[in-house]
Amino acid sequence: MTKSLRFRGEKAFSVPGEEFLIERHIADTMAIAHWHNHVEINLLMKGRMNYLFNGRQEEVEAGKLVLFWAAIPHRTIDVSKNAPLICIYLPLVDFLGLSIDRRIRQDIMQGRFLTDPRPAWADTAQMSRWAQEWEEGKPTRRRLAADEVRLRVKRLVLDTLETPHIEHRPTVAPINSAAVQRAEALTELIGARHAGSLSxxxxxxxxxxxxxxxxxxxxxxxxxxxxxxxxxxxxxxxxQRLADTNDPVLQIAYDCGFGSSSRFYDLFKHRTGMTPKVFRARVGRAGAPDVDHD
Known part of the structure; x- marks a missing residue:
């Protein structure tokens, strides 16, 4: 069994470009939120599970794919007994390289929890096969599984675009409801006001x-x-801005609330292991008008 990303030490922010990974395990609640720099795809085989994601509760229904950017803190808070779960970890750079609708990509990177609007009965068998082939470790089969996952993500995005979006309000999780409401209020404020001076x-x-x-x-x-x-x-x-726009690094730094390019540079390099310019080059925006400290 591949070591799970769910129970790693609380690393501040994983380095972009971590490996593609497929795993399966029995879902369990998490003591605290965690994060890593993949786009995560989940399929709950049976049972039920709730995430606390970006300060909001999101329900994972058995048989329905969900997809989210795992760099946003998330935590399983309500899981039924013996709930088998398959998780796929798609590196951010791979996700950004997919030819998918830009609006959906931006929504995901800004905190949208995507649930398959058209669940397919074949997903259970297909994802089980991917997990089995990944565990067997044959390079050719692993590459094929990774290619098929990318195609499945593209289909999920297309189905989402073609299906009217219905606002989902999940059920209350079995933790202090007042605390959850306060956290939701604070995260909404941060989302709305992060570009300005906040304390x-x-x-x-x-x-x-x-x-x-x-x-x-x-x-x-x-x-x-x-x-x-x-x-x-x-x-x-x-x-998201570095990956999806040609905006100068200095403008991004100020627009995202860092106050100065040097603070942005220091934090970005400390948390990701690379400079903003290097990251942008890796995701295909190398020609953007950047100012960097290299």
Whole structure:
């Protein structure tokens, strides 16, 4: 069995370009939120499971593919017993290289939790085969599985585009509902105001929550402080801009709320292991008008 990404140490932000991986295991609740720099595809074979994703609760139904950018903190908070789960980890660079609708790609990178609007009965058999072939370790079969996964993602995006979007409000998870509501309020504020000057005190005032309560809520629900979540959210937005636009790095740094190019450069390199310019080159935007510290 391949070692699961779910139970790695709490690394701040994984390096883009991590390996493609398929695994299967019995789903379980997670003590705290975690994150890694893949686009994650899940298929719950049976049972039920709820994620807390980006401060909101999202239900995973058996037999329905879900897809999300795992760099956004997420945590399983409600799982039925003996719920087999297949997880596919698609490197961010591979996802960005797919010829899919730009709007959907941006939505995913900005926190959309994509659920298959047209579940296919063949997914269970197909994903089981991919997992089996991955575990067997034959390079040719692994490459074929990876190619087929990319095609399945393209179909999922196309089906999503052709199906009217219905707002999904998942059921309440069995954790402190007041804490979840506070976390949702804070994450919505961060999403709306991350480009400006923000602090724990300002966020708490805007949401009508005491600063210590706000931080305690975030740690209880997401496993990180408000400030750490804000940094990661800004980095997520910056990565999307670097990958999807030709905007100068300096403009991206300010637009995403970093205040200066040097702070953005330092944080980006510390969290990803590479500079913004190197990252952009790896995802095919090497000709963009960048200013970097190399």
């Amino acid at each position: 724990l005190t300002k966020l708490a005032k805007l949401s009508g929550i005491h600063p210590s309560t706000a931080n305690r809520t975030f740690r209880e629900v997401l496993g990180v402080s408000v400030n750490e979540y804000l940094i990661r959210y800004r980095l997520a937005q910056a990565i």
